[in-house]
Amino acid sequence: MIKFLKKNIKYLTLLSAIIFFISCDNKQYQPKPRAYFRIDLPEKQYVPLDSMRYYSFEYPIQCLITPDFFSPEEKDWINIEYPANKATIHISYKAVNDNLDVYLEDSYSMMSKHISRAMGIRDSLIVNHERDVYGLIYFLEGEGVASSIQFYLTDSTNHFMRGSLYFNVRTNNDSLAPVIDYITDDIRHLIETTQWK
Numbered sequence: 001m002i003k004f005l006k007k008n009i010k011y012l013t014l015l016s017a018i019i020f021f022i023s024c025d026n027k028q029y030q031p032k033p034r035a036y037f038r039i040d041l042p043e044k045q046y047v048p049l050d051s052m053r054y055y056s057f058e059y060p061i062q063c064l065i066t067p068d069f070f071s072p073e074e075k076d077w078i079n080i081e082y083p084a085n086k087a088t089i090h091i092s093y094k095a096v097n098d099n100l101d102v103y104l105e106d107s108y109s110m111m112s113k114h115i116s117r118a119m120g121i122r123d124s125l126i127v128n129h130e131r132d133v134y135g136l137i138y139f140l141e142g143e144g145v146a147s148s149i150q151f152y153l154t155d156s157t158n159h160f161m162r163g164s165l166y167f168n169v170r171t172n173n174d175s176l177a178p179v180i181d182y183i184t185d186d187i188r189h190l191i192e193t194t195q196w197k
Contacts, residue, residue, distance in 0.1 A: 045062075054095070054196065085183075090166065093161045096154065105161075110162075123139070133153050133195075135151060147164045151183060161194070163187065
């Protein structure tokens with residue numbers, strides 16, 4: 001066998017080179033376009049959150065309600081967490097004592113911190129005379145906006161609630177667009193079902 005290999009090494013080398021060149025084609029490499037993973041979102045189902053002292057609303061069944069660990073003294077501040085999407089709606093609450101203008105200014109100030117990254121801001125007025133719920137919802141559009149939705153609700157005399165949506169991932173709102181749209185519907189439902197106690 002060794003004698004055969006030594007004798008025919010030229011032919012084996014030539015045959016290997018021919019096979020190598022035949023197996024290659026002349027097509028140039030083209031990178032695949034950038035794509036995002038498909039995001040499967042669950043069907044909408046809501047349950048009431050009635051355990052808070054001053055407010056109640058309905059939230060998505062797949063979400064977790066957790067206390068705000070950064071403000072342990074504020075018992076009425078909660079987080080609505082979407083574990084599958086690494087998203088959180090932060091809810092804060094304050095009682096109004098002739099200081100509504102301070103809370104409104106704080107809310108605007110918190111939203112305006114994102115203006116430098118936003119390409120556009122849309123707002124929508126919230127008026128529900130039946131439930132005595134009034135407010136404003138901000139939609140911040142742009143690639144690097146950390147919080148794409150912020151809102152506040154009040155009855156103008158006793159209650160003030162503020163909410164903001166954040167993701168625990170790199171901000172890439174193009175790829176997050178389906179999730180942002182999905183959670184926007186949940187926030188609208190939360191606002192429509194809010195009641196003061």
